[in-house]
Amino acid sequence: QQPVQSPQAVILREGEDAVINCSSSKALYSVHWYRQKHGEAPVFLMILLKGGEQKGHEKISASFNEKKQQSSLYLTASQLSYSGTYFCGTISNFGNEKLTFGTGTRLTIIP
Amino acid sequence: DTGVSQNPRHKITKRGQNVTFRCDPISEHNRLYWYRQTLGQGPEFLTYFQNEAQLEKSRLLSDRFSAERPKGSFSTLEIQRTEQGDSAMYLCASSRQESTTEAFFGQGTRLTVV
Numbered sequence: 001q002q003p004v005q006s007p008q009a010v011i012l013r014e015g016e017d018a019v020i021n022c023s024s025s026k027a028l029y030s031v032h033w034y035r036q037k038h039g040e041a042p043v044f045l046m047i048l049l050k051g052g053e054q055k056g057h058e059k060i061s062a063s064f065n066e067k068k069q070q071s072s073l074y075l076t077a078s079q080l081s082y083s084g085t086y087f088c089g090t091i092s093n094f095g096n097e098k099l100t101f102g103t104g105t106r107l108t109i110i111p
Numbered sequence: 112d113t114g115v116s117q118n119p120r121h122k123i124t125k126r127g128q129n130v131t132f133r134c135d136p137i138s139e140h141n142r143l144y145w146y147r148q149t150l151g152q153g154p155e156f157l158t159y160f161q162n163e164a165q166l167e168k169s170r171l172l173s174d175r176f177s178a179e180r181p182k183g184s185f186s187t188l189e190i191q192r193t194e195q196g197d198s199a200m201y202l203c204a205s206s207r208q209e210s211t212t213e214a215f216f217g218q219g220t221r222l223t224v225v
Contacts, residue, residue, distance in 0.1 A: 002153065032213065041202065041216035042154065087153050089214070098167055099144060099204075099214055101153040 001025055003090050003102035011108045012078050020073040020105045022088030031064050031071040032089035032099065035082075042087060045073075050093070075107070083109045113137060115217035117203050123223045124193055131189045132220045136205030143186050144214060145178055146202040154202055160186060161208060193224045 003024045012018055022031060030049050034042035048064035048071060060082075064071045075082055088102040116135040124130050136143050141162050146154035157176065158168040162183035175193075180186040190197055200221050206214040 002155075041218050044213040044215065047213060098156055098159050099206075100156055101146070104151075104153045106151075 002100055003088055005086075005088060005102040005105045007105060008103070009106040009108070011110065014080060014109055014111055015077055018075045018078060018107060020075075020086050020088075020107070022071045022073070022090070022102050024069045024090050024092075026069065026090070027093040028064075028066065028069050028071075028090050029093045029097075030091045031062075032091075033062055033071075033073050034087045034089060034101075035084045036087065036104075037084040045086075078107075078109050080109050080111065083107055115203055115205050115215050117201075117217035117220050119220055120218060121221045121223075123225060126195060126224055127192055129189065129191045130193060130222065131187055132201055132203075132222075133185060133187050134203030134205075134217060135185045136203070137215055138184075139207070140205035140215075141183065141208050142206045142214075143180060144204040144206075145186070145188050146204065148200045148202055148219075149198075157188070157201075190222075193222075195224045198222055198224045 003022050006021045010018055032047050033045040036042040050066045059076045062073045086105045089099045091097050118133045144159040145157040147157055148154045156169050158178050160180040163180050175191045178188045200219045202216055202219045204214040204216045206212050
Protein backbone atom coordinates (compact mmCIF):
# COMPACT_ATOMS: atom_id res chain seq x y z
CA GLN A 1 0.00 0.00 0.00
CA GLN A 2 1.48 3.28 -1.10
CA PRO A 3 2.05 6.23 1.22
CA VAL A 4 -0.42 9.10 1.04
CA GLN A 5 0.80 12.63 0.44
CA SER A 6 -0.89 15.93 1.15
CA PRO A 7 -1.65 18.33 -0.29
CA GLN A 8 -2.04 16.97 -3.81
CA ALA A 9 -1.07 20.31 -5.29
CA VAL A 10 0.03 23.72 -4.08
CA ILE A 11 0.73 27.03 -5.76
CA LEU A 12 3.10 29.47 -4.12
CA ARG A 13 4.55 32.84 -4.91
CA GLU A 14 8.31 32.98 -4.99
CA GLY A 15 9.63 33.41 -1.46
CA GLU A 16 6.73 31.70 0.30
CA ASP A 17 7.03 28.54 2.38
CA ALA A 18 5.42 25.13 1.88
CA VAL A 19 5.00 21.89 3.81
CA ILE A 20 4.39 18.55 2.14
CA ASN A 21 3.26 15.62 4.23
CA CYS A 22 3.72 11.87 3.74
CA SER A 23 1.81 9.32 5.76
CA SER A 24 2.14 5.54 5.81
CA SER A 25 -0.04 2.78 7.23
CA LYS A 26 3.07 0.69 7.90
CA ALA A 27 5.89 1.06 10.39
CA LEU A 28 8.71 2.69 8.54
CA TYR A 29 12.44 2.16 8.50
CA SER A 30 13.26 5.06 6.22
CA VAL A 31 11.69 7.83 4.18
CA HIS A 32 13.18 9.09 0.92
CA TRP A 33 12.20 12.38 -0.75
CA TYR A 34 12.46 12.99 -4.50
CA ARG A 35 11.57 15.83 -6.84
CA GLN A 36 10.53 15.22 -10.42
CA LYS A 37 10.27 17.87 -13.11
CA HIS A 38 8.05 17.37 -16.10
CA GLY A 39 9.51 14.86 -18.53
CA GLU A 40 12.48 14.06 -16.32
CA ALA A 41 13.42 11.27 -13.92
CA PRO A 42 12.92 11.70 -10.16
CA VAL A 43 15.92 13.30 -8.45
CA PHE A 44 16.92 12.36 -4.92
CA LEU A 45 16.65 15.04 -2.22
CA MET A 46 17.27 13.30 1.10
CA ILE A 47 16.79 10.22 3.25
CA LEU A 48 15.52 10.12 6.81
CA LEU A 49 15.98 7.09 9.03
CA LYS A 50 13.87 5.98 11.96
CA GLY A 51 14.83 7.83 15.08
CA GLY A 52 12.92 11.03 14.44
CA GLU A 53 15.75 12.89 12.83
CA GLN A 54 15.45 16.07 10.88
CA LYS A 55 17.62 16.86 7.91
CA GLY A 56 18.33 19.96 5.94
CA HIS A 57 19.37 20.60 2.37
CA GLU A 58 19.83 24.30 1.58
CA LYS A 59 16.36 25.71 2.15
CA ILE A 60 14.71 22.31 1.99
CA SER A 61 14.49 20.24 5.14
CA ALA A 62 12.48 17.26 6.36
CA SER A 63 11.41 15.54 9.53
CA PHE A 64 10.41 11.96 10.28
CA ASN A 65 8.05 11.02 13.09
CA GLU A 66 8.55 7.29 13.46
CA LYS A 67 5.70 6.81 15.92
CA LYS A 68 3.18 8.51 13.68
CA GLN A 69 4.67 6.91 10.55
CA GLN A 70 4.79 10.34 8.98
CA SER A 71 7.32 12.57 7.32
CA SER A 72 7.13 16.20 6.31
CA LEU A 73 9.15 18.13 3.76
CA TYR A 74 9.67 21.83 4.41
CA LEU A 75 10.49 24.28 1.64
CA THR A 76 11.35 27.75 2.84
CA ALA A 77 11.70 30.93 0.81
CA SER A 78 10.72 28.99 -2.29
CA GLN A 79 12.50 29.60 -5.58
CA LEU A 80 11.23 29.11 -9.11
CA SER A 81 13.52 26.09 -9.42
CA TYR A 82 11.57 24.31 -6.68
CA SER A 83 8.64 23.75 -9.03
CA GLY A 84 7.94 20.11 -9.76
CA THR A 85 6.25 17.09 -8.26
CA TYR A 86 7.53 15.85 -4.93
CA PHE A 87 7.35 12.18 -4.00
CA CYS A 88 8.09 10.45 -0.77
CA GLY A 89 9.37 6.90 -0.95
CA THR A 90 9.18 4.61 2.03
CA ILE A 91 10.84 1.43 3.17
CA SER A 92 8.91 -0.46 5.81
CA ASN A 93 10.30 -1.85 9.01
CA PHE A 94 9.58 -5.46 8.37
CA GLY A 95 9.81 -7.99 5.62
CA ASN A 96 11.14 -6.95 2.24
CA GLU A 97 12.85 -3.64 1.68
CA LYS A 98 11.28 -2.39 -1.51
CA LEU A 99 11.00 1.35 -2.01
CA THR A 100 7.36 2.36 -2.41
CA PHE A 101 6.44 5.82 -3.64
CA GLY A 102 3.65 8.09 -2.52
CA THR A 103 0.91 9.75 -4.50
CA GLY A 104 2.89 12.91 -5.19
CA THR A 105 2.48 16.63 -4.53
CA ARG A 106 2.65 19.06 -7.44
CA LEU A 107 4.32 22.32 -6.45
CA THR A 108 4.06 25.37 -8.68
CA ILE A 109 6.06 28.48 -7.89
CA ILE A 110 4.99 31.69 -9.59
CA PRO A 111 7.03 34.91 -9.78
CA ASP B 112 28.59 8.70 -17.72
CA THR B 113 28.17 6.38 -14.74
CA GLY B 114 24.48 6.96 -14.13
CA VAL B 115 21.60 4.57 -14.70
CA SER B 116 21.05 4.01 -18.40
CA GLN B 117 17.81 2.87 -20.02
CA ASN B 118 17.18 1.86 -23.60
CA PRO B 119 15.31 2.63 -25.69
CA ARG B 120 14.13 6.07 -24.55
CA HIS B 121 10.95 5.79 -26.57
CA LYS B 122 9.06 2.83 -27.98
CA ILE B 123 5.93 2.82 -30.08
CA THR B 124 4.42 -0.56 -30.68
CA LYS B 125 1.23 -2.06 -32.01
CA ARG B 126 -1.15 -3.75 -29.65
CA GLY B 127 -0.34 -7.41 -29.29
CA GLN B 128 3.37 -7.07 -29.96
CA ASN B 129 6.09 -7.93 -27.45
CA VAL B 130 8.55 -5.31 -26.24
CA THR B 131 11.75 -5.50 -24.21
CA PHE B 132 13.45 -2.71 -22.30
CA ARG B 133 16.96 -2.68 -20.93
CA CYS B 134 18.38 -1.05 -17.82
CA ASP B 135 22.07 -0.71 -16.99
CA PRO B 136 22.46 0.26 -13.32
CA ILE B 137 25.35 2.02 -11.66
CA SER B 138 28.08 -0.62 -11.62
CA GLU B 139 28.55 -1.05 -7.87
CA HIS B 140 24.80 -1.10 -7.12
CA ASN B 141 23.42 -4.54 -6.36
CA ARG B 142 19.78 -3.50 -5.97
CA LEU B 143 17.71 -2.75 -9.06
CA TYR B 144 14.08 -1.60 -9.24
CA TRP B 145 11.54 -1.34 -12.04
CA TYR B 146 8.68 1.13 -11.78
CA ARG B 147 5.85 2.21 -14.05
CA GLN B 148 4.61 5.78 -14.07
CA THR B 149 1.59 7.29 -15.77
CA LEU B 150 0.85 10.99 -16.10
CA GLY B 151 0.19 12.65 -12.76
CA GLN B 152 0.90 9.54 -10.71
CA GLY B 153 3.78 8.40 -8.57
CA PRO B 154 6.11 5.62 -9.67
CA GLU B 155 4.30 2.31 -9.23
CA PHE B 156 6.46 -0.56 -8.03
CA LEU B 157 6.77 -3.46 -10.47
CA THR B 158 9.63 -5.61 -9.26
CA TYR B 159 13.09 -5.49 -7.77
CA PHE B 160 16.31 -7.48 -7.70
CA GLN B 161 19.15 -7.91 -5.34
CA ASN B 162 22.03 -9.03 -7.50
CA GLU B 163 20.49 -11.66 -9.80
CA ALA B 164 17.70 -12.65 -7.40
CA GLN B 165 14.23 -11.26 -8.05
CA LEU B 166 13.01 -10.55 -4.53
CA GLU B 167 9.49 -9.37 -5.23
CA LYS B 168 7.08 -8.84 -8.07
CA SER B 169 4.01 -6.69 -7.67
CA ARG B 170 0.84 -8.69 -7.19
CA LEU B 171 -0.88 -6.23 -9.51
CA LEU B 172 1.48 -7.14 -12.30
CA SER B 173 0.09 -9.22 -15.12
CA ASP B 174 1.77 -12.46 -16.12
CA ARG B 175 2.54 -10.71 -19.40
CA PHE B 176 5.31 -8.85 -17.58
CA SER B 177 8.61 -10.52 -16.82
CA ALA B 178 11.98 -9.22 -15.74
CA GLU B 179 15.43 -10.70 -15.54
CA ARG B 180 18.80 -9.74 -14.25
CA PRO B 181 20.85 -12.73 -15.34
CA LYS B 182 24.30 -11.83 -14.08
CA GLY B 183 23.42 -9.30 -11.48
CA SER B 184 24.34 -6.45 -13.77
CA PHE B 185 21.92 -5.16 -16.44
CA SER B 186 18.24 -6.03 -16.34
CA THR B 187 15.54 -6.48 -18.96
CA LEU B 188 11.80 -5.96 -18.65
CA GLU B 189 9.63 -7.72 -21.22
CA ILE B 190 5.97 -7.10 -21.87
CA GLN B 191 4.21 -9.71 -23.96
CA ARG B 192 1.06 -9.11 -25.98
CA THR B 193 1.04 -5.41 -25.20
CA GLU B 194 -2.23 -3.63 -24.50
CA GLN B 195 -3.09 0.06 -24.72
CA GLY B 196 -3.20 0.19 -20.93
CA ASP B 197 0.50 -0.65 -20.86
CA SER B 198 1.32 2.78 -22.26
CA ALA B 199 3.42 4.51 -19.61
CA MET B 200 6.89 5.57 -18.62
CA TYR B 201 8.94 2.63 -17.36
CA LEU B 202 11.59 3.71 -14.88
CA CYS B 203 14.57 1.79 -13.62
CA ALA B 204 16.44 2.70 -10.45
CA SER B 205 19.44 1.24 -8.69
CA SER B 206 20.94 1.52 -5.25
CA ARG B 207 23.38 -0.11 -2.91
CA GLN B 208 21.95 -2.90 -0.78
CA GLU B 209 21.55 -0.87 2.37
CA SER B 210 18.15 0.70 2.91
CA THR B 211 19.85 3.87 4.04
CA THR B 212 21.14 4.77 0.60
CA GLU B 213 19.50 6.67 -2.19
CA ALA B 214 18.11 5.14 -5.34
CA PHE B 215 19.24 6.68 -8.63
CA PHE B 216 16.79 6.73 -11.50
CA GLY B 217 17.37 6.35 -15.20
CA GLN B 218 15.66 8.62 -17.74
CA GLY B 219 13.02 6.01 -18.40
CA THR B 220 11.53 4.32 -21.45
CA ARG B 221 8.30 5.83 -22.68
CA LEU B 222 6.06 3.13 -24.16
CA THR B 223 3.17 3.98 -26.43
CA VAL B 224 0.90 1.15 -27.50
CA VAL B 225 -1.24 1.99 -30.54
